Amino acid sequence: MNRNSEKKENIRQIINSLSQILNALNSFSKELMKTFSITGPQLGALRKIAQVQQISLSELSQKMYLHISTVSGIADRLEAAGHIIRRRGTEDRRVVYLSVTDKGKEMIDRAPHSGFGKMVHGLEEIPVEKVQQIQDAIRLLVKMMEVKNNVQ
Amino acid sequence: MNRNSEKKENIRQIINSLSQILNALNSFSKELMKTFSITGPQLGALRKIAQVQQISLSELSQKMYLHISTVSGIADRLEAAGHIIRRRGTEDRRVVYLSVTDKGKEMIDRAPHSGFGKMVHGLEEIPVEKVQQIQDAIRLLVKMMEVKNNVQ
DNA sequence: TTCAAAATATTTGTATACCAAATATATAGC
DNA sequence: GCTATATATTTGGTATACAAATATTTTGAA
Numbered sequence: 001m002n003r004n005s006e007k008k009e010n011i012r013q014i015i016n017s018l019s020q021i022l023n024a025l026n027s028f029s030k031e032l033m034k035t036f037s038i039t040g041p042q043l044g045a046l047r048k049i050a051q052v053q054q055i056s057l058s059e060l061s062q063k064m065y066l067h068i069s070t071v072s073g074i075a076d077r078l079e080a081a082g083h084i085i086r087r088r089g090t091e092d093r094r095v096v097y098l099s100v101t102d103k104g105k106e107m108i109d110r111a112p113h114s115g116f117g118k119m120v121h122g123l124e125e126i127p128v129e130k131v132q133q134i135q136d137a138i139r140l141l142v143k144m145m146e147v148k149n150n151v152q
Numbered sequence: 153m154n155r156n157s158e159k160k161e162n163i164r165q166i167i168n169s170l171s172q173i174l175n176a177l178n179s180f181s182k183e184l185m186k187t188f189s190i191t192g193p194q195l196g197a198l199r200k201i202a203q204v205q206q207i208s209l210s211e212l213s214q215k216m217y218l219h220i221s222t223v224s225g226i227a228d229r230l231e232a233a234g235h236i237i238r239r240r241g242t243e244d245r246r247v248v249y250l251s252v253t254d255k256g257k258e259m260i261d262r263a264p265h266s267g268f269g270k271m272v273h274g275l276e277e278i279p280v281e282k283v284q285q286i287q288d289a290i291r292l293l294v295k296m297m298e299v300k301n302n303v304q
Numbered sequence: 305t306t307c308a309a310a311a312t313a314t315t316t317g318t319a320t321a322c323c324a325a326a327t328a329t330a331t332a333g334c
Numbered sequence: 335g336c337t338a339t340a341t342a343t344t345t346g347g348t349a350t351a352c353a354a355a356t357a358t359t360t361t362g363a364a
Contacts, residue, residue, distance in 0.1 A: 007280040017290040094312040094359045122296030128159040137289035138169040144274030246341040
């Protein structure tokens, strides 16, 4: 195998490994739903609301990169489950503010933060220099994809 | 910042970077649907079918880790779009084999392989040693997540 | 000041993706 | 041959997602 095809094979395996991570995260999402009776999008919304105490529907839809009607539906289900409350704005009565209830906070604490749990544990076990190397590698990948930083 | 909190920060950033990659891939999936009138799951199924020329519905459902009724529905839509054909097995007439049409093959060629496009391009531009380093790093992450290799 | 335009949410309609249970058909085993 | 098993499809249910239509409130301009 020459130098060039070796590189191609390396690239193929990188994509392959990343695909595996994505698959694992999808499986996680299904497990989450079974175990905690909450979906991925719902938990994501709940966390975003909790971060800022209260947030309008339109702001949340921007943060989640989803249509406002989609987020309105997600809010319906979170409200029905008692995880959030809707409150009409007093100053501007067009606005609806969402905030997390105690039950919602409990859910945030109980539900695993994401499928990254095992990965985090693994990273904690290896030397910091190695962690640093991995960080540099992934950062480079992100740079290549030219993605904006919109994750908190 | 001491050694330990430095490591914690590194780990946080690794998770953050991976989340960014995931977000970018989600955005890609939406773009895909708009531009090529095909969804992520449909394109995924199409590729899996193309890999093996023909495949039964149950085999495909196993490969995709989805319920067979789900895959039956995806096959409905791929068939309606003319991307695949269903063919009853001759030996065992319970089995339905799926195969990709010329139109389906064209779709596979036209649609970007995934959101990884830019990443692949970026990887091709850097020296093989660097690619090797990245590969090692990601492999380690996969190992930590204990994911099975089920991606081709 | 009044009235049209803009902003914010919700509702309605459509499509996809999931799963599970029920059903139909075909094969296999006793 | 008849029952159990295997393979797909259909049906029913929920969630996600978007766009268009609607309702309400605010803003801004004549």
